[in-house]
Amino acid sequence: MAADEPDRWREWLDRHGPALVLFARQWSATRADAEDAVQNGFLKFWRTKDAAREALPYLYACVRTAAMDFGRGERRRDRYEQANRPAEHSAFEFTAERREREAAIEAALEQLPGDQREVVVMKIWGGLTFAEIGAALRVPLSTAASRYRYALTRLEQELSEEMAS
Amino acid sequence: MNDKLDQLAAELASMRPRCVPTDLIEGIESDLMTDAPPSPSPWPDRFLVSAMCSGAIAACIIAGMLLAPADGAFPSAPPVVATAAPDPPRAGDYSLVIARAEFGP
Numbered sequence: 001m002a003a004d005e006p007d008r009w010r011e012w013l014d015r016h017g018p019a020l021v022l023f024a025r026q027w028s029a030t031r032a033d034a035e036d037a038v039q040n041g042f043l044k045f046w047r048t049k050d051a052a053r054e055a056l057p058y059l060y061a062c063v064r065t066a067a068m069d070f071g072r073g074e075r076r077r078d079r080y081e082q083a084n085r086p087a088e089h090s091a092f093e094f095t096a097e098r099r100e101r102e103a104a105i106e107a108a109l110e111q112l113p114g115d116q117r118e119v120v121v122m123k124i125w126g127g128l129t130f131a132e133i134g135a136a137l138r139v140p141l142s143t144a145a146s147r148y149r150y151a152l153t154r155l156e157q158e159l160s161e162e163m164a165s
Numbered sequence: 166m167n168d169k170l171d172q173l174a175a176e177l178a179s180m181r182p183r184c185v186p187t188d189l190i191e192g193i194e195s196d197l198m199t200d201a202p203p204s205p206s207p208w209p210d211r212f213l214v215s216a217m218c219s220g221a222i223a224a225c226i227i228a229g230m231l232l233a234p235a236d237g238a239f240p241s242a243p244p245v246v247a248t249a250a251p252d253p254p255r256a257g258d259y260s261l262v263i264a265r266a267e268f269g270p
Contacts, residue, residue: 009193009197010190013185014185017184018181018182018183018184019182021183022182035185035186038185038189039193039196042193043197046193046197047200091182091183092180092181093181093183093184094180102180105177105180120177124174124177124178125182152170155177156173
């Protein structure tokens with residue numbers, strides 16, 4: 001940690017923390033696991049960020065790796081516990097008047113394939129550009145953009161069917 | 166993208182993910198606080214010491230060259246004077262020497 005920026009990590013965490021936990025949730029059995037993965041990934045990012053060409057994609061890449069590593073370990077350990085795990089709070093702070101709709105959106109989001117969901121989270125809540133998403137995931141920009149488009153199309157279909165039913 | 170998808174994207178963006186809990190912030194803070202500051206590399210010190218030693222050695226060599234006498238300033242051995250070998254004494258030399266001793270030169 002550089003001496004002239006003792007608390008800059010707080011700004012980074014305030015700004016990107018909520019989206020990072022949502023991002024890590026994809027590979028984690030529980031929200032607590034996702035938070036642990038964010039902690040590990042963020043620490044790695046903060047200690048090595050000076051070597052990165054682009055900080056924000058690197059932050060997401062660090063958290064992604066940490067969450068995947070953490071998820072692998074947790075999956076082995078908690079394989080038998082997950083069936084009886086109590087329902088968790090939502091990953092979002094629902095507004096009172098739109099609670100039902102937002103819960104439906106969250107449920108639809110969880111049904112997305114992983115490679116589409118991570119792009120949506122990075123784009124919508126992380127505020128990354130497609131170029132940055134491509135850098136974080138090591139895929140071409142066009143791939144990131146098409147995954148996003150497929151994800152929104154699928155979400156829209158899911159939500160339409162939900163509304164119709 | 167069409168309007169429906171744009172609308173959906175805007176609706177997603179209006180949803181706020183939950184805030185980061187304080188124990189996560191505290192965990193990161195405590196880990197960062199325990200990070201040891203990076204120890205300075207010993208190499209700059211080593212270079213400095215070796216440069217100083219090299220300079221001192223060079224200064225000694227230069228001083229030695231300046232202060233050392235030029236060749237021949239101090240004779241190391243007495244000069245050898247070539248002398249002709251004396252002639253062997255001849256008959257009459259002794260009597261001549263005795264006469265000089267008695268009557269003066």
